[in-house]
Amino acid sequence: MIKFIISSLSIYEKIIKNKYLARQVSFDLDNINEIKSEDTFFEAIRQVRLPNGTFKTTINNRFHDLDKEFLPLLNVEKTYSIHDIGTSDGITAVNLIDGLDIKDISYDFSISDKFSDIYLYKKGLLKYFIDAEDNILFADLGGIMFNQYLSNRFFLSKFLGKFLPQKAHNNIENKKTVLLINPRTKDCINKNKLNFFNYDLFNPSSNPGTFDIVRCMNLLNPRLFSEDLLRKGIKNIFESVKNDGLMVIGRTNPRTGENYATVYQKSDEKLKPILKVNGGNEIDALMSQVVNINE
Numbered sequence: 001m002i003k004f005i006i007s008s009l010s011i012y013e014k015i016i017k018n019k020y021l022a023r024q025v026s027f028d029l030d031n032i033n034e035i036k037s038e039d040t041f042f043e044a045i046r047q048v049r050l051p052n053g054t055f056k057t058t059i060n061n062r063f064h065d066l067d068k069e070f071l072p073l074l075n076v077e078k079t080y081s082i083h084d085i086g087t088s089d090g091i092t093a094v095n096l097i098d099g100l101d102i103k104d105i106s107y108d109f110s111i112s113d114k115f116s117d118i119y120l121y122k123k124g125l126l127k128y129f130i131d132a133e134d135n136i137l138f139a140d141l142g143g144i145m146f147n148q149y150l151s152n153r154f155f156l157s158k159f160l161g162k163f164l165p166q167k168a169h170n171n172i173e174n175k176k177t178v179l180l181i182n183p184r185t186k187d188c189i190n191k192n193k194l195n196f197f198n199y200d201l202f203n204p205s206s207n208p209g210t211f212d213i214v215r216c217m218n219l220l221n222p223r224l225f226s227e228d229l230l231r232k233g234i235k236n237i238f239e240s241v242k243n244d245g246l247m248v249i250g251r252t253n254p255r256t257g258e259n260y261a262t263v264y265q266k267s268d269e270k271l272k273p274i275l276k277v278n279g280g281n282e283i284d285a286l287m288s289q290v291v292n293i294n295e
């Protein structure tokens with residue numbers, strides 16, 4: 001089957017009202033700035049799969065259970081420097097900000113992602129969409145998607161995707177940048193409530209010991225990355241946290257929406273789990289290979 005790319009926002013919004021049809025189509029990300037509705041925005045970026053196997057999937061209030069247990073750990077008299085890594089469109093950071101504001105907790109909040117910008121360019125009849133490392137994500141030929149990363153259900157689009165080169169030339173002129181940041185997140189950035197920067201979790205932090213809280217949800221996934229890479233990511237997070245600071249690591253169960261997360265406190269180069277939500281995260285054993293964990 002073919003996956004179709006819909007350029008008209010009004011037609012796309014009609015199609016995605018039906019859950020089955022929503023999975024058969026993608027929105028033309030060239031027009032993402034036209035989207036005003038959050039639900040449409042989530043739907044439009046949900047299906048973007050990156051070459052390292054991660055998706056842009058995120059959703060409003062997806063950490064409701066985690067935030068409910070995490071926020072009471074914080075002290076109203078302190079100002080927290082916070083970093084949310086691999087934040088996607090940033091909406092879950094906005095949710096945390098809402099919780100901090102309600103509790104009157106002060107913060108200096110940064111969000112980052114390696115792939116918040118994607119780029120597009122036209123060559124002949126094809127429109128190419130590429131990531132920050134010039135990997136070709138997919139192409140669009142008059143509304144037909146060419147995408148080797150699709151599931152076998154879209155065998156024709158997947159087959160066509162295999163004819164695309166893996167990489168784009170790195171000197172493409174007239175490449176357009178598309179920012180996959182939610183309108184509500186953009187509003188927070190414009191009001192200086194949030195600061196965004198590009199960051200690859202697997203590169204060492206340039207500012208060790210900077211943050212009181214570092215959160216990394218739905219990225220350190222053993223199904224997607226080698227143990228070596230995961231250890232690197234854990235070490236980088238650990239080093240970016242201040243002594244006495246907190247690390248929040250976990251994953252959302254896509255079926256139930258529950259979050260399996262652990263909050264650790266750093267102290268004297270060790271970590272102490274101080275909160276386990278729904279039994280805690282799945283990478284505890286791996287964490288203890290990188291850092292001393294004091295149960």
Ligand SMILES: C[S@@+](CC[C@H](N)C(=O)[O-])C[C@H]1O[C@@H](n2cnc3c(N)ncnc32)[C@H](O)[C@@H]1O
Nearest residue numbers: 054055058086087088113114115200201217218
């Ligand atoms: C599944 S989303 C999770 C978004 C959000 N944290 C949440 O849980 O709702 C994974 C995000 O990680 C980002 N990502 C993938 N590889 C990354 C890397 N090496 N460094 C930083 N971010 C990365 C992707 O661009 C994507 O936005």
